[in-house]
Amino acid sequence: MLSVNKTGMAALLISGMFMVPGVACADTVSPTATVTFSGTFVAPTCTMDSKTVAVDLGMVPVGDFTGPGTVVATTPFTLGFSNCDEGAVVVVSATGTPADGKADDFQNDGSAGHNVAVEIKSGETVMDAGGLNTVEQTAEDGVVKFPFTANMVQPGGSAPVPGAVTSVVTLNVAYR
Structure with a gap:
């Protein structure tokens, strides 16, 4: 019992030492502040000059196709x-x-136009139908221009059959 009284007395003396008249003391809970942060992040964007591009590959004599991989009408x-x-x-x-x-x-x-396909390139990059190959540019003075070429190509060994060549390709645009 004696040690309990001494401990109790020590606690009373210590807490009493910090209770100085005229000085505000905090309760046993420390003061806290809540700070709320807010903001928005957005992907940089551009205005596309045209959302529809028509490329006329012209008329090509069937004899210009000489075998698999032949590229014409660039x-x-x-x-x-x-x-x-x-x-x-x-x-x-x-x-x-x-x-x-x-x-x-x-x-x-x-x-x-059987046995003829369309190939699209930007520089040396051949754009694939699955969207795996990409090209990118950083805007300078608010402008970006991607130079592409479209070609007719003989994909296989069979000779092309004359007729219309039409292909619809979606160019997907993303920003970083």
Whole structure:
């Protein structure tokens, strides 16, 4: 019992020492403050110059196709962006129906023109139908221009059959 009284007395003396008249003391709970943070992050964006691009591959004599992999009718086109946020990185991939046996070529959906597909490139990058190959550019002065080429290509060993060549390809745009 004696030790209990001494401990109790010590606690009373210590707490009494901190109770100085005229000085505010906190309760046994420390004061806390709640700080709420808020903000928004957004992906940088641009305005696409045109959401529909038509590329005319022209007329090509069937004799220009000399075998598998023959590329003809190389036609340049540009996918442009303006009003880009400073430093925006624009990434483009392509998706569509792959040509039989060749994922890097897009299927010809024309009414004829069998054994001919469409190939799309940006520089040395061949855009594949599955969207795996991408090209990217960083906006300069709010502008990005992607130079592409579209070609007719003979994907397989069978000789092309004359007719219309039509392919619809979706160019997917992402920003970083």
